[in-house]
Amino acid sequence: MSAIDHDEEAVVIIGSGAGGGTLAYELTARGIPVVVLEAGPHITNAEYVNDEWAAFSQMAWLDPRTTSGSWRIARDFPNLPAWIVKAVGGSTTHWSGATPRFLAHEFQARSTYGGIDGANLLDWPITLAELAPYYDRAEIAMGSTHRHGRAALPANNNYKVFANGAARVGYNFYATGPYATNAEPYDGRPASVQDGFNFQGDKSGAKWSTLVREIPRAEATGHLDLRPLSQAVQITHDRTGRADAVLYLDAAGGMHRQRARIVCVAGNSIETPRLLLLSASSLFPDGLANSSGQVGRNYMRHTTGSVYAQFPDPVHSYRGETMAGIIADEARHDERRGFAGGYYLETLSLGPAFLAAFADPGSWGRDFTSILDGYAHTAGLWIVGEDMPQETNRITLNGSVTDAAGLPVANVNFDDHPNDVAMRDHGYRQAELLYDAVGSISAHRTPPYPSTHNLGTSRMSARPEDGVVNKFGRAHDVPNLFVSDGSVFTTGAAANPTLTIVALAIRQADHIAEQLANRSL
Amino acid sequence: MTFLETSEAPSGFLDSPQARALLVRVIRVAFPHAQLPDTAYEKTADALIALAEKTPRHFLALSSGLASLDTLPAGAFLDLNAMDATARLRAIEQTEFFGFVRANTVLTLYNLPEVWQALGYEGASFDKGGYLHRGFNDLDWLPEPRIEEYTGELRYVEIGPLTRQVGAATPATPAAASAAPESASGRDEVTK
Numbered sequence A: 001m002s003a004i005d006h007d008e009e010a011v012v013i014i015g016s017g018a019g020g021g022t023l024a025y026e027l028t029a030r031g032i033p034v035v036v037l038e039a040g041p042h043i044t045n046a047e048y049v050n051d052e053w054a055a056f057s058q059m060a061w062l063d064p065r066t067t068s069g070s071w072r073i074a075r076d077f078p079n080l081p082a083w084i085v086k087a088v089g090g091s092t093t094h095w096s097g098a099t100p101r102f103l104a105h106e107f108q109a110r111s112t113y114g115g116i117d118g119a120n121l122l123d124w125p126i127t128l129a130e131l132a133p134y135y136d137r138a139e140i141a142m143g144s145t146h147r148h149g150r151a152a153l154p155a156n157n158n159y160k161v162f163a164n165g166a167a168r169v170g171y172n173f174y175a176t177g178p179y180a181t182n183a184e185p186y187d188g189r190p191a192s193v194q195d196g197f198n199f200q201g202d203k204s205g206a207k208w209s210t211l212v213r214e215i216p217r218a219e220a221t222g223h224l225d226l227r228p229l230s231q232a233v234q235i236t237h238d239r240t241g242r243a244d245a246v247l248y249l250d251a252a253g254g255m256h257r258q259r260a261r262i263v264c265v266a267g268n269s270i271e272t273p274r275l276l277l278l279s280a281s282s283l284f285p286d287g288l289a290n291s292s293g294q295v296g297r298n299y300m301r302h303t304t305g306s307v308y309a310q311f312p313d314p315v316h317s318y319r320g321e322t323m324a325g326i327i328a329d330e331a332r333h334d335e336r337r338g339f340a341g342g343y344y345l346e347t348l349s350l351g352p353a354f355l356a357a358f359a360d361p362g363s364w365g366r367d368f369t370s371i372l373d374g375y376a377h378t379a380g381l382w383i384v385g386e387d388m389p390q391e392t393n394r395i396t397l398n399g400s401v402t403d404a405a406g407l408p409v410a411n412v413n414f415d416d417h418p419n420d421v422a423m424r425d426h427g428y429r430q431a432e433l434l435y436d437a438v439g440s441i442s443a444h445r446t447p448p449y450p451s452t453h454n455l456g457t458s459r460m461s462a463r464p465e466d467g468v469v470n471k472f473g474r475a476h477d478v479p480n481l482f483v484s485d486g487s488v489f490t491t492g493a494a495a496n497p498t499l500t501i502v503a504l505a506i507r508q509a510d511h512i513a514e515q516l517a518n519r520s521l
Numbered sequence B: 001m002t003f004l005e006t007s008e009a010p011s012g013f014l015d016s017p018q019a020r021a022l023l024v025r026v027i028r029v030a031f032p033h034a035q036l037p038d039t040a041y042e043k044t045a046d047a048l049i050a051l052a053e054k055t056p057r058h059f060l061a062l063s064s065g066l067a068s069l070d071t072l073p074a075g076a077f078l079d080l081n082a083m084d085a086t087a088r089l090r091a092i093e094q095t096e097f098f099g100f101v102r103a104n105t106v107l108t109l110y111n112l113p114e115v116w117q118a119l120g121y122e123g124a125s126f127d128k129g130g131y132l133h134r135g136f137n138d139l140d141w142l143p144e145p146r147i148e149e150y151t152g153e154l155r156y157v158e159i160g161p162l163t164r165q166v167g168a169a170t171p172a173t174p175a176a177a178s179a180a181p182e183s184a185s186g187r188d189e190v191t192k
């Protein structure tokens, strides 16, 4: 591992998750020296624990955040709007692994769906055809099953119920993937042992994360200076408006300054806009890269919900890969269903501790305990679909609540759009029909969990007035500032976002390397 | 917390067998499970008392909540049957006392290994080699499903309705109700 001098003008990447970790590897592999600032500690697979609350406390971002708006999260989990990991590898350590691609029209949401009241829809400045080669590279890097020769994962118990139900209601486009966990040894990592712990960090290494793949490979190049427990608190700029350094705090609260030639922000879609807003200056009074006023706006979290159904016979859905089951028939855009955009259905299983906490927050009594009583006979799935970007769904700095360093925390304001509600209701009904078709005796609708998919708060746009970054993720206002995570999503699409975040980061790395080579950066 | 020494110091009540018995009963009535051992409810009560004793806010809520349960007109809480006891708790579910008990029971009770066992959850598995050879796919009351992606003759529809009828969910809005799924024109889905 190389130590880069604080006065050396380096490429500085903030965050080591899906976006930041990928970018770090792709740049160092080309011989470009990179400093990665990661707010969390460097915890490795052997230290992970097969225990829901213990694992959550070990790695989740638990620094204060606040919420507002009419979403139920603001009532049930006012200080936990999102489930994001604060550790080397970011949320790819706790993710499950579903990797569908966007559909072509999802890059043209405004043109395809038309104007929708209250929705700030915009077409992406790129197309599926432009991203396709990077999707290939991302799938190969992540080892997505069903792609590029990777074997399918076997059917686990939860999938058996899910897939049989799907077939009986007339769905066809279901499978155990694409899913970025090895069914067979691949890329130096073993095959899944179906231990059932995905959201807690995978001890075996069968699951892709930047912790097991990109970070160690970047270190092996000798060009990476990884600094864990280093939280960026401000990006500074020179008199011409170019970013010139990143100020960050170490674990003891000591302030450091790393000079920068290029700054890439990949703190996930709540911390990324927070950092840009914290970097306001006389030249950029509304926050860095915010001449459009769109920094922090259009926050998306996908339209989600779960259904847990009970059966006369045992299911033991917690055994095996949590989300290795995807139905794609409802991902289409079909206005006859009463909403724009589409959704996937994906298998999901929680342990009793998390099921109790999230199944119906605030409830108690027999209705509640019957959900847990049938635990071993329960199958579960998750609805994940496109939600509408809205300008008022927004990350702002909360002036009255501060973190340990005294900095304003992020407030997450969110209201469901009527389109989101119609889609969720449709998904609930389809899920109930699916389980009914295989003999369920009850089905429980669970509201959205704290957001695991956080998107859109620094969106890509062709025109500077519509968004924050251009089609390569470069800030419209600051020539050497990039955003490298899911914040750049112009719209959310139905697909789980990580494959697309990784594909965009690989593409951005190509772009940065090229610009450095011809000295235009 | 420390309490000044007066004969009426409240510190004693929460540690009394009476308070514990009341709390165990409250938790059992609010979270009834026939299959759980008594120890699960007792451990949860003990954990909640220990937690409450850390901060005056929770201490006050828990002690006064428990102590006042018997002052309601229906009589001694411990003598009520489950139905009446549930109704009593419904009446106070918005109180700080009940909110504290509910939220922390959810976090504590369902995190006890003996509760996992009673519910049929096996807990940590990596050290045992995962479930690869321990039943991850032992469900035998349904046929083995396909695991590969669909390769039949239907084309995947990205925009527009499906030609086949799917599970016939009730349409999401009145507007959509006029377009019944079976009247779909199928402009995108064709057979090869």
Ligand SMILES: Cc1cc2nc3c(=O)[nH]c(=O)nc-3n(C[C@H](O)[C@H](O)[C@H](O)COP(=O)(O)OP(=O)(O)OC[C@H]3O[C@@H](n4cnc5c(N)ncnc54)[C@H](O)[C@@H]3O)c2cc1C
Residues within 6 Å of the ligand: A014, A015, A016, A017, A018, A019, A020, A037, A038, A039, A040, A083, A084, A085, A086, A087, A088, A089, A090, A091, A092, A094, A095, A096, A097, A098, A099, A199, A230, A231, A232, A233, A266, A267, A268, A269, A271, A272, A275, A323, A452, A453, A454, A484, A485, A486, A487, A496, A497, A498, A499, A501
């Ligand atoms: C339980 C769970 C299941 C999921 N399952 C799936 C799935 O099946 N499929 C899918 O596509 N997606 C899934 N996701 C979502 C996926 O994890 C995220 O989309 C992805 O990791 C986001 O990448 P990112 O680079 O934007 O942020 P992250 O991966 O979250 O990385 C951000 C990193 O930046 C660090 N950071 C933030 N602020 C600062 C700062 N100021 N200074 C320094 N460092 C900072 C954070 O500590 C963190 O490590 C899941 C997420 C969770 C929590």
